[in-house]
Amino acid sequence: MSEHIPYPWQQDFWQRIVQQIVANKTPHALMISGQQGIGKWHFAQALADYLLCLSPKSELACGQCRSCQLIAANTHPDKKIFIPEEEGKAIKIDQIREISTFVSKTAQQGGRKVILLGPVEQLNINSANALLKNLEEPAGDTVLILMTHVLSGVMPTIRSRCQLLPMSAPSKSVAVGWLNDLQVGDAETLLDLAGGAPLIAKEMVEGDYLEHLQIFVKTLDSLSSHSNDMPDITAATQWLPLSVNHITQWWLQIIHRILVNSGSSDDVLDGDSMDNLEKGYGVTQYVQRILSAGRHFNRQWLLKFSDKLILLRQQQLQGANPNMQLLIEELFMDWHVIVQRSIRQ
Numbered sequence: 001m002s003e004h005i006p007y008p009w010q011q012d013f014w015q016r017i018v019q020q021i022v023a024n025k026t027p028h029a030l031m032i033s034g035q036q037g038i039g040k041w042h043f044a045q046a047l048a049d050y051l052l053c054l055s056p057k058s059e060l061a062c063g064q065c066r067s068c069q070l071i072a073a074n075t076h077p078d079k080k081i082f083i084p085e086e087e088g089k090a091i092k093i094d095q096i097r098e099i100s101t102f103v104s105k106t107a108q109q110g111g112r113k114v115i116l117l118g119p120v121e122q123l124n125i126n127s128a129n130a131l132l133k134n135l136e137e138p139a140g141d142t143v144l145i146l147m148t149h150v151l152s153g154v155m156p157t158i159r160s161r162c163q164l165l166p167m168s169a170p171s172k173s174v175a176v177g178w179l180n181d182l183q184v185g186d187a188e189t190l191l192d193l194a195g196g197a198p199l200i201a202k203e204m205v206e207g208d209y210l211e212h213l214q215i216f217v218k219t220l221d222s223l224s225s226h227s228n229d230m231p232d233i234t235a236a237t238q239w240l241p242l243s244v245n246h247i248t249q250w251w252l253q254i255i256h257r258i259l260v261n262s263g264s265s266d267d268v269l270d271g272d273s274m275d276n277l278e279k280g281y282g283v284t285q286y287v288q289r290i291l292s293a294g295r296h297f298n299r300q301w302l303l304k305f306s307d308k309l310i311l312l313r314q315q316q317l318q319g320a321n322p323n324m325q326l327l328i329e330e331l332f333m334d335w336h337v338i339v340q341r342s343i344r345q
């Protein structure tokens with residue numbers, strides 16, 4: 001059997017697309033969209049394998065034919081993958097130019113050719129236009145499988161030339177069931193932390209995600225204290241191992257929760273989930289203190305700072321390579337101003 005079998009929550013999507021292929025209505029270009037961490041890329045791989053397999057069984061790639069063996073060895077000449085050369089960076093124009101060359105060649109294994117490309121929102125304008133050209137002149141036997149985490153970040157002209165496949169996150173029970181099968185510990189809490197994305201929850205247990213999250217909230221807690229006249233800039237070095245992606249994502253989540261909570265006089269925290277967090281990972285006490293300090297922060301300033309974080313995320317996606325030390329120090333100063341301003345109100 002193929003190493004890429006669609007996840008349990010993807011069965012409906014899988015049935016739909018396989019039926020289409022069996023009926024000889026394979027789309028020239030498919031755009032799989034949806035939240036990060038729900039297995040879109042895995043699904044795309046499974047589909048590529050299926051399209052290239054010479055004798056699919058039970059609606060999946062057989063895993064045994066010559067084509068499947070080439071795929072397993074990562075040497076299939078008719079399958080091409082285009083992803084950013086560095087994580088979080090842009091897909092380069094030179095990469096997109098390779099598509100035209102690939103499309104113009106005859107399939108070496110006598111079947112289809114398949115291109116996997118994503119995330120599409122990580123194409124800069126030149127690359128996107130180059131891709132568009134390929135979509136305008138579809139080559140008979142080539143199937144383009146595109147993937148995006150942010151459909152709204154994809155050029156409308158690209159979107160309109162693809163068959164769209166919006167993929168929703170699994171229901172909580174399905175995702176928790178899947179995580180439990182992997183024996184990852186407190187599946188429900190992890191899923192909560194991962195915003196409902198099961199693959200992110202899985203990654204959190206495997207990598208240094210939780211350790212980094214702890215470093216982040218601990219430092220932000222101390223920066224949010226009123227007692228400091230100046231922010232502790234030396235703490236910036238502690239954030240150096242963290243990615244811009246994580247820093248901005250976590251910070252935006254915290255600001256969102258501050259803004260949501262600032263109107264209410266009740267307990268700022270959602271009791272149950274936070275209890276679980278505390279038991280599991282020891283980040284709650286810090287988050288709790290940041291949120292309670294945050295109730296006095298100026299909304300306008302928080303929103304302005306959010307905009308800055310969002311812009312940073314976008315620049316990162318477009319391949320920006322900032323000096324991390326300077327960037328973190330600058331963000332520390334910004335936050336310090338927000339904290340200080342709240343005292344004077």
Ligand SMILES: [Zn+2]
Pocket residue numbers: 052053054055056061062063064065066067068
């Ligand atoms: Zn096969």
